[in-house]
Structures are given as structure tokens and as C-alpha cells.
Amino acid sequence: MRAAVEGNAWLVLFVAYGILAALVLPRLFEGALDVTPLRGQLRERYGSETARILAAAPLRFTAQNLTTAIYMAGTLGMALAAHAVVRMPRGSEALVRTGATLALVHGITGFASVALRDTPVDTALGFFRNGAYAQLDHRWEGFVRMNGIWPEASSFAAFGVGWFVFNFECWLRRVEPHLTGPAALVLGLALLASTSTTAYVGLALSGGVARPRRDHPGPHRPRPTGLAFAGRDRRRHRRQRAAGARPAPCRRDAQTARAHDS
Incomplete structure (x- = not known):
């Protein structure tokens, strides 16, 4: 603590x-x-x-x-x-999977708040919109803005941008890509459809950072993190078990062993 x-x-x-x-x-x-x-x-x-x-x-x-x-x-x-x-052990894995789940739920509820407006589903989503500070409605002559379970569209976008960047960066580093990739895609599409300036500014800044690394993979390539090493080690162990070979120690375990030997 x-x-x-x-x-x-x-x-x-x-x-x-x-x-x-x-x-x-x-x-x-x-x-x-x-x-x-x-x-x-x-x-x-x-x-x-x-x-x-x-x-x-x-x-x-x-x-x-x-x-x-x-x-x-x-x-x-x-x-x-x-x-x-x-x-804790495997705490990084729990963090990534939780982040991917949050992103998927956030994006899906965003689409539901528009497609299912004025339905029982919208009433259920309204139960979570307990903030009454929004002074303006989210519709104009039949056009409905996306707000998910949030009181207003800007709050929906501000929360979503952070989790989009998290999942997109994890996907770039091949950290649980089967989870973080779809999560980033769904949430990114929701932010694009949200008509929120907050979402567009956040996506533009994220794209501005990712573009140089894509065009110049050498000096701008993302440096592997502990999460990336963990994902890489898990994939290597799966391949070795499938081939019937004994899995090699993880990078961190090998470093710990060398430290003890010295």
C-alpha cells in the first residue's frame, strides 16, 4: 500500500x-x-x-x-x-485485457446510444447518466450526438480517447493484438462518429505521433516495453510447447538468473 x-x-x-x-x-x-x-x-x-x-x-x-x-x-x-x-504477477496482462474490455464496452455503448435512442435500451443507458450538469440536449432536428452512458458527448470522447491511445499503442507493440486491435478499431470508429471536437483533436494528436514512426521505423520505432516483452515471451512459449520443446526461460527470468549468478 x-x-x-x-x-x-x-x-x-x-x-x-x-x-x-x-x-x-x-x-x-x-x-x-x-x-x-x-x-x-x-x-x-x-x-x-x-x-x-x-x-x-x-x-x-x-x-x-x-x-x-x-x-x-x-x-x-x-x-x-x-x-x-x-x-502482482501477470498484472500487466490483466491491465491490457481490462483496457481492451473497457474500450469495447465504451465503443459499443456509444453506438447503442445513437442507434437505439428512445428505446428501452436507451432508458437502461440513461440510468448511468447521473450527471445533470449538461445544459444542452444531444439532438438537433432529428440528429443525435453520441454520448454512450455519459451525460454529454465531450465527456464520452474525453474518456474514450485515452483508452483508444492505450489499445492502439499496445496493438502497435504486438501486446495482446487479438484483443487490443479490435478494441482500438471499434473505439476509434465510435470516436470518429461522435461529432465531438474533443475526439477529433485527440485522434489528430495520436495520429500525428504515430505517423512519423510509421514513415521512419528506425529512429521513431516504439521502444519495446515490459508489456511487449511479456507478450513476445508468451507467443514464443506457445510455439515451443506446440513443437514439443521445453520452453526457454522468459527474458525477465533470464536476467534475474544472471543477476543471481553475478
Whole structure:
């Protein structure tokens, strides 16, 4: 646990400040300034869409402050747990497979939010859209924007870009390519269809980094990582077992043996 905390020291500080701010600052500055209300913004209450968007209310402590504190604490807990799992044996493999699964689910729910809008499936997806901060709808004269289980399209894209880059880079390095390749493809197509500027900027930056490495594979070729070595060793062991030969020790095991011998 200590290693996980030290590895996420900046996140620990950020979460501690965020929880403190969420619980203390609304009471400290209650009524001193106006903020945009995040719940109960019914159009009928304000008379017009413009009035609803520009509406403000005095700052006060609400249940949303507790929700924010709980979400931040949950984020920190997941980061610490992920750090501990990756350091375990075969932890890297679990990380890659989890990332591929997340990417596939994210992309599929994105397509479902458009193709199955106003159906029972959309109602089920709406159960997860518990953020009521989006002031604008995601449709315009019959055109529907992709948002998956997220409250708005930009949040859907921001979450998806990171996992697309992860899976695409793993696929380039031949790390679980049978999983990371399809995951990157499905999520990439979803981001292209999302009509989100966040998605297009993220894809452009990712493509701008990958293009030089494709055109100049020498100096720009991705340096193999521990994940790549693990995937390479597993494929070599499968071939050796299929041929009836005794598998050779993994790269890391061989390095450890040499270190002990010295």
C-alpha cells in the first residue's frame, strides 16, 4: 500500500484538496456568490431556454458536494488498487485485457446510444447518466450526438480517447493484438462518429505521433516495453510447447538468473 500511495502522490494530494474543498468551501462561502444550479433546471421554471442556461443561484451546501467527495475518494481507491494489481504477477496482462474490455464496452455503448435512442435500451443507458450538469440536449432536428452512458458527448470522447491511445499503442507493440486491435478499431470508429471536437483533436494528436514512426521505423520505432516483452515471451512459449520443446526461460527470468549468478 505504501508503494501505491507513493506512486500516486500527486493524485493523493489532489483528492485530499478536492474532498476538503467540496465539504468545507460551500459552507465557508455560503451566499457570498452565485453559481449555476446543476439540478432542477426545468425549462418551464425559467420561461425560456436562454434564461435557463444563464440562471444562477446563491452558493450553498448540497448533496452534490457529498457526491463529489465520494467520487473523488473512489477515483483514488481505484488508482491505488490498479497500482497494486499491476505490480502482482501477470498484472500487466490483466491491465491490457481490462483496457481492451473497457474500450469495447465504451465503443459499443456509444453506438447503442445513437442507434437505439428512445428505446428501452436507451432508458437502461440513461440510468448511468447521473450527471445533470449538461445544459444542452444531444439532438438537433432529428440528429443525435453520441454520448454512450455519459451525460454529454465531450465527456464520452474525453474518456474514450485515452483508452483508444492505450489499445492502439499496445496493438502497435504486438501486446495482446487479438484483443487490443479490435478494441482500438471499434473505439476509434465510435470516436470518429461522435461529432465531438474533443475526439477529433485527440485522434489528430495520436495520429500525428504515430505517423512519423510509421514513415521512419528506425529512429521513431516504439521502444519495446515490459508489456511487449511479456507478450513476445508468451507467443514464443506457445510455439515451443506446440513443437514439443521445453520452453526457454522468459527474458525477465533470464536476467534475474544472471543477476543471481553475478
